[in-house]
Amino acid sequence: MEKFCNTFSRRDLFAVSGLAAGALAVKAQESGLSVPAGPVSVAKVVSYDLDLVSQFEQMFDQIGGLGQRVRGKTVAMKLNLTGAMGRGRQVGLSAGQTHWVHPNVVGALTTVFAKLGAKRIRLLESTFRKRYGAPLEDTLLNDGWDVNAIKNSAKIVEFEDTNGLGTAKQYSTLKVKTSRPYIFSAFSVNHSYEDCDFFVSVGKMKNHEELGVTLSMKNLFGITPELLYGLTPQPPGASQWVRERVFHYGQVAPPAGVPQEIDLTSDRYEGWRMPRLLTDLCGARPIDLAILDGIETLIGGESSGMPGTKHAKPGLLVVGANCVSTDAVAMATMGYNPRAGRHEAPFRLYKSPKDHPAEQLVPPGETQQYADNTALMGEAAGLGTADLSRIDVRGVPIKHAMYDFEAHWKGQAPV
Amino acid sequence: MQSRCLTVLPVWLFGSASIGMCAPNPSQWVPARWDGGPLELARRAKDKTLSAEAREAIAKWYQPATLDLLNGTPINALLITFSIGASSEAEAKQQQLAGKYARMARERGVAVLGVVYPGADSLAVARGAVESRLDGLVLDGEFPAGFAAKVESALRARNSSVPVVPIWRDTASARAARLSLLAVEGVRPSARNLSDMGIRAGPSAEPWIESNIWLVKSLRGGPEWRPIWINQQPNPGLLGDYVRCVADAAVAGGRWIVAPDDDLRSRLFRREAGALGTWRDIATHLKFAEDHAGWRSFLPYGNVGIIVDAASQDPEVSNEYLNLVARRQVPYRLIARSALSQELLAGFQAVLAPDLAAPTGIERLLLSDFADKGGLVVAGPWWGNVPTVEPFAEIRIGKGRAVVYKDNPPEPEAVSKDLMELLEPDVLGLSVFNVPSVISYVSTREKQALIQVLNYATLPSNRVTIRFNGNFNAARFYTPECAPINLPVHAAGNNRTELLIPQLATWGAVLLE
Numbered sequence: 001m002e003k004f005c006n007t008f009s010r011r012d013l014f015a016v017s018g019l020a021a022g023a024l025a026v027k028a029q030e031s032g033l034s035v036p037a038g039p040v041s042v043a044k045v046v047s048y049d050l051d052l053v054s055q056f057e058q059m060f061d062q063i064g065g066l067g068q069r070v071r072g073k074t075v076a077m078k079l080n081l082t083g084a085m086g087r088g089r090q091v092g093l094s095a096g097q098t099h100w101v102h103p104n105v106v107g108a109l110t111t112v113f114a115k116l117g118a119k120r121i122r123l124l125e126s127t128f129r130k131r132y133g134a135p136l137e138d139t140l141l142n143d144g145w146d147v148n149a150i151k152n153s154a155k156i157v158e159f160e161d162t163n164g165l166g167t168a169k170q171y172s173t174l175k176v177k178t179s180r181p182y183i184f185s186a187f188s189v190n191h192s193y194e195d196c197d198f199f200v201s202v203g204k205m206k207n208h209e210e211l212g213v214t215l216s217m218k219n220l221f222g223i224t225p226e227l228l229y230g231l232t233p234q235p236p237g238a239s240q241w242v243r244e245r246v247f248h249y250g251q252v253a254p255p256a257g258v259p260q261e262i263d264l265t266s267d268r269y270e271g272w273r274m275p276r277l278l279t280d281l282c283g284a285r286p287i288d289l290a291i292l293d294g295i296e297t298l299i300g301g302e303s304s305g306m307p308g309t310k311h312a313k314p315g316l317l318v319v320g321a322n323c324v325s326t327d328a329v330a331m332a333t334m335g336y337n338p339r340a341g342r343h344e345a346p347f348r349l350y351k352s353p354k355d356h357p358a359e360q361l362v363p364p365g366e367t368q369q370y371a372d373n374t375a376l377m378g379e380a381a382g383l384g385t386a387d388l389s390r391i392d393v394r395g396v397p398i399k400h401a402m403y404d405f406e407a408h409w410k411g412q413a414p415v
Numbered sequence: 416m417q418s419r420c421l422t423v424l425p426v427w428l429f430g431s432a433s434i435g436m437c438a439p440n441p442s443q444w445v446p447a448r449w450d451g452g453p454l455e456l457a458r459r460a461k462d463k464t465l466s467a468e469a470r471e472a473i474a475k476w477y478q479p480a481t482l483d484l485l486n487g488t489p490i491n492a493l494l495i496t497f498s499i500g501a502s503s504e505a506e507a508k509q510q511q512l513a514g515k516y517a518r519m520a521r522e523r524g525v526a527v528l529g530v531v532y533p534g535a536d537s538l539a540v541a542r543g544a545v546e547s548r549l550d551g552l553v554l555d556g557e558f559p560a561g562f563a564a565k566v567e568s569a570l571r572a573r574n575s576s577v578p579v580v581p582i583w584r585d586t587a588s589a590r591a592a593r594l595s596l597l598a599v600e601g602v603r604p605s606a607r608n609l610s611d612m613g614i615r616a617g618p619s620a621e622p623w624i625e626s627n628i629w630l631v632k633s634l635r636g637g638p639e640w641r642p643i644w645i646n647q648q649p650n651p652g653l654l655g656d657y658v659r660c661v662a663d664a665a666v667a668g669g670r671w672i673v674a675p676d677d678d679l680r681s682r683l684f685r686r687e688a689g690a691l692g693t694w695r696d697i698a699t700h701l702k703f704a705e706d707h708a709g710w711r712s713f714l715p716y717g718n719v720g721i722i723v724d725a726a727s728q729d730p731e732v733s734n735e736y737l738n739l740v741a742r743r744q745v746p747y748r749l750i751a752r753s754a755l756s757q758e759l760l761a762g763f764q765a766v767l768a769p770d771l772a773a774p775t776g777i778e779r780l781l782l783s784d785f786a787d788k789g790g791l792v793v794a795g796p797w798w799g800n801v802p803t804v805e806p807f808a809e810i811r812i813g814k815g816r817a818v819v820y821k822d823n824p825p826e827p828e829a830v831s832k833d834l835m836e837l838l839e840p841d842v843l844g845l846s847v848f849n850v851p852s853v854i855s856y857v858s859t860r861e862k863q864a865l866i867q868v869l870n871y872a873t874l875p876s877n878r879v880t881i882r883f884n885g886n887f888n889a890a891r892f893y894t895p896e897c898a899p900i901n902l903p904v905h906a907a908g909n910n911r912t913e914l915l916i917p918q919l920a921t922w923g924a925v926l927l928e
Contacts, residue, residue: 089621089851089852090622091607091851091852091872091873092874094877141848142848143849144848144876144879144880236804304608305609
C-alpha cells in the first residue's frame with residue numbers, strides 16, 4: 001500500500017485542483033456532523049459447512065440483538081448476486097465461493113430470522129436477464145442453491161426479482177433522507193424495497209474494479225430496476241449497459257416520470273459519481289442490518305470474469321446495524337484503511353482503455369484512475385461513522401481477523 | 416467387454432490381410448494411438464521435449480509385452496507408426512517390425528492400422544500394408560490432393576480391401592464425405608477461465624469450454640450411427656483429462672483415438688502403478704461407452720434446427736454456430752440445406768439459418784411459411800429488413816417471427832447467447848441449472864430420453880438441476896465410476912419433469928422413461 005500513497009496520476013492532479021480529495025476524508029465529528037456509530041461484530045469462520053445459524057445468532061447478540069425489530073415483521077434481504085445469472089464462474093467454483101453471497105449464509109440467515117419471529121422473509125435481487133419474469137429461484141438454481149431447503153427454513157419465504165415491477169403494479173418512489181443528497185434526491189424501485197419492515201443488505205466482501213471495494217453499501221446498487229431506468233433509448237456511443245449509462249457515467253437521463261438528477265452539470269466521472277450515488281441509495285432505502293460474507297470470496301474484482309481476479313478464503317463474517325460502520329470495519333479486516341483517500345489502496349485503480357469510455361479516462365489514455373471512498377461519502381452524508389476509533393468492534397478483534405486483500409491481489413494493471 | 420471376435424465378417428473386410436484372422440469389424444474398432452519404433456523416433460528427432468525415458472519407451476514399444484496393456488480394456492484397434500517418407504531402408508525396418516507386431520496383435524483379436532504421415536510414398540505404403548497384413552491405414556497430416564485415392568487404388572490393385580482412413584482437418588469436407596468410418600481432428604477438451612486467458616468478461620460469462628460433442632453430432636450425417644473417431648492429444652499435466660477425452664468423444668456416439676502422452680507412455684512401459692491406474696480409468700470409461708453402445712441408436716433431440724449449408728462461404732463460422740449453441744445447452748438437430756422441406760420443418764419450433772448463402776426463392780418461401788405458422792427463424796441480413804442500429808430486429812410474421820441480424824454473418828457468440836432469451840423453456844425443451852463447465856447432450860428413442868452431461872472442470876459439479884419437456888415417471892442415472900441409481904423425478908409444471916443430479920464427477924447419463 002505504501003508505494004501508492006505519494007503517487008499521483010495526471011487525473012489526480014486534475015481532481016485535486018477542483019474538489020480536494022482530502023476534503024472528503026474529513027472526519028464527521030470535525031465537520032460538525034453527529035453520525036451514528038453502532039457496534040459491529042466480526043467472526044472468523046473457516047467454512048460454509050460450519051453451523052452458521054449459531055454463528056449469526058451469536059453475532060446478532062453481540063450487536064445488541066434483533067428480536068424486537070424483527071418479531072412479527074417482514075424482513076427483506078437484498079442479496080449480492082453480481083451479474084445475477086449464476087453462469088459467470090471460475091472453473092470448478094460456485095458463484096457463492098467467489099462473487100455471490102453463499103447459499104449457506106442465506107439459508108442460515110433465513111433460519112435465524114424465522115427463529116426470531118419474522119412473519120415473512122423475502123429474498124430480493126435484480127437479475128441481469130433480458131427476459132424478465134422467470135422466477136428468481138431459477139437464477140439461484142444456476143449456482144446449485146437448495147432453494148427448497150431455504151423455502152422450508154421459515155413459514156413464509158418469498159423470492160422476487162426486483163429488476164422490474166415484479167408482483168406490483170407500480171414502482172415505489174423512495175426519497176433520499178440524508179442531510180445532503182449528492183446525485184439523486186429520490187429513486188424509483190421495485191415495491192419490495194418499500195414493503196418491508198426490516199431491510200438487510202447481504203453483501204460479499206470483495207474488491208471492485210471501479211470502486212476499490214464492494215460491501216453492504218455498494219450492494220444497494222442492485223435495487224435500481226434496469227427495466228425502468230433502461231426505458232430511455234440508448235443514444236449512439238453510450239454504454240450498452242443500462243445502469244452504466246444512467247448511473248455510472250450519467251450519459252442519459254432516467255425516463256420521464258422517474259426522479260431526475262439534481263445537477264446535470266456535475267462530474268460525469270464514475271469514480272466521483274458512484275460513491276455519491278450509493279450514498280444516495282442508502283439514504284433512500286436505509287439499511288437496518290448489514291451483513292458481509294467474506295468466508296470465501298474474490299480478490300481483485302467484483303466478478304470472476306475480470307483478469308487478475310483470484311479466489312480466496314479470508315474466513316470472515318462481519319455484521320452490523322450501521323452500514324457505514326460495518327463497511328469500515330470490513331475494510332479494516334481486508335487490510336485497508338477505512339479512511340483511505342482516492343490516492344490510496346484500494347481506491348487507486350487501473351482502468352483498461354478497452355473497457356471504459358474514452359471520457360472516463362482523464363486525461364485521455366490515463367489508466368491510473370481513482371474512486372472516492374464510499375464509506376467516507378456515507379459518513380459525510382450523516383449515515384454513520386467510518387472512524388474505527390468510534391466503532392465498538394465485538395467478537396474477533398480486527399488485528400486477529402485481518403486478511404490482507406491487497407497482498408493477494410495480482411493486480412489488473414501492468415505495474 | 417464384448418467379444419473382439421465377430422461371428423460374421425462383412426464382405427468388405429475380407430482382403431488379403433484379414434482372411435482367416437479374428438480382427439474385429441471396423442465399426443467396432445476402439446482405437447488407440449500406439450506410436451513406436453525407430454521410425455517414430457526419427458519422426459520426432461527434433462522434438463526437444465522428448466525425455467530419455469520416453470525415447471526408450473517409444474523405441475521398444477513394439478515389444479510383445481506392450482500388448483498386455485490391452486488386457487481388460489475394450490481397445491481393439493492399434494494405430495502404429497508405419498510410414499513417414501524416410502529412406503526405404505528405415506521404412507522397411509519399421510514395417511518389418513510393424514508386421515511382426517501386427518501378427519501378434521491379431522492373434523489376440525486386435526486389429527492393427529498403420530499410420531502414414533506426409534512425405535510417404537503411396538505405392539510403397541500400399542505394398543508395405545499388404546506385406547505387413549495390416550487391417551487398415553490412417554493418414555495423419557496434410558497430404559497432396561488425391562493421395563488417399565492413390566493409396567486406396569494401390570491397395571485394391573493388390574487385392575486388399577482394407578480401409579484407408581484419413582484424419583480430416585476440414586470439418587465441412589468430413590461432413591460431406593460418405594465414409595463408413597470417419598476420423599477427424601478434434602480439440603483438447605477443457606474448461607478455462609476467460610480471465611486466465613486475458614479476456615475481460617462480464618459477470619455472467621461462463622468459462623470457455625473446448626469440446627468435440629458438437630463435432631461428433633454434426634458428423635453423424637443421418638439416422639444411422641457410424642463410427643466417428645476424434646484425434647487429439649490430451650493435456651498430460653491434468654489428471655482426469657484422459658477420461659474426459661473418452662467421454663467428450665463418446666457422448667454423441669464417437670470414439671476418442673486413445674492417445675497416451677509421452678510421460679504416460681514411458682511410465683506404462685515401466686509398469687508404474689500410477690500410470691497403470693490412469694490406464695485403468697481410461698479403460699473404465701471406454702468400457703462404459705461400449706457397454707452402452709445402444710445409446711448410439713438414440714437420435715439427437717431438439718426443437719431447434721440449424722441449417723447446415725455445404726456451400727457456406729465461411730465454414731469456420733458455420734461450425735461455430737454448432738459449437739456455441741451446444742455450449743449454451745440448447746439441444747438442436749441439424750438440417751442439411753439440401754433436405755429443406757415443409758415436412759422436415761414441421762418437426763421444429765425454431766430454425767437457425769444465419770449464414771445461408773444466396774437462398775433460393777423456394778427456400779425463402781419455406782422459411783417464411785414456417786414462421787407464419789408460429790416458428791422462429793433466426794437469419795442473417797439475407798432475410799431483408801436489416802436493422803441499422805440494434806444488433807438484431809424481431810419481425811412478426813403471421814403467428815411467428817423472424818430475428819434478423821445486422822452483421823453478415825451474425826456473430827456466433829451473440830446468436831447463441833441471444834437464443835437463451837429468444838426461446839421459451841418449452842421450446843428449448845431442456846433446462847439445465849448450475850452447469851457453467853458442463854455440456855449436455857439429449858437424444859431420444861421412442862418414449863425414452865437420454866440426457867448426458869459432461870463436466871469439463873477438474874472438480875465435481877454439485878446439484879445439477881434438470882428440467883425436460885414431458886412427463887416421465889422414472890430416471891436412472893448412469894456413470895462410469897458407480898452402479899446406476901434411480902433419481903427422484905418431480906412434475907415441474909408446463910408438462911415438464913424435473914430432477915436433481917447430486918454430484919457429477921465427469922460423465923453422467925440420465926435415462927428418462
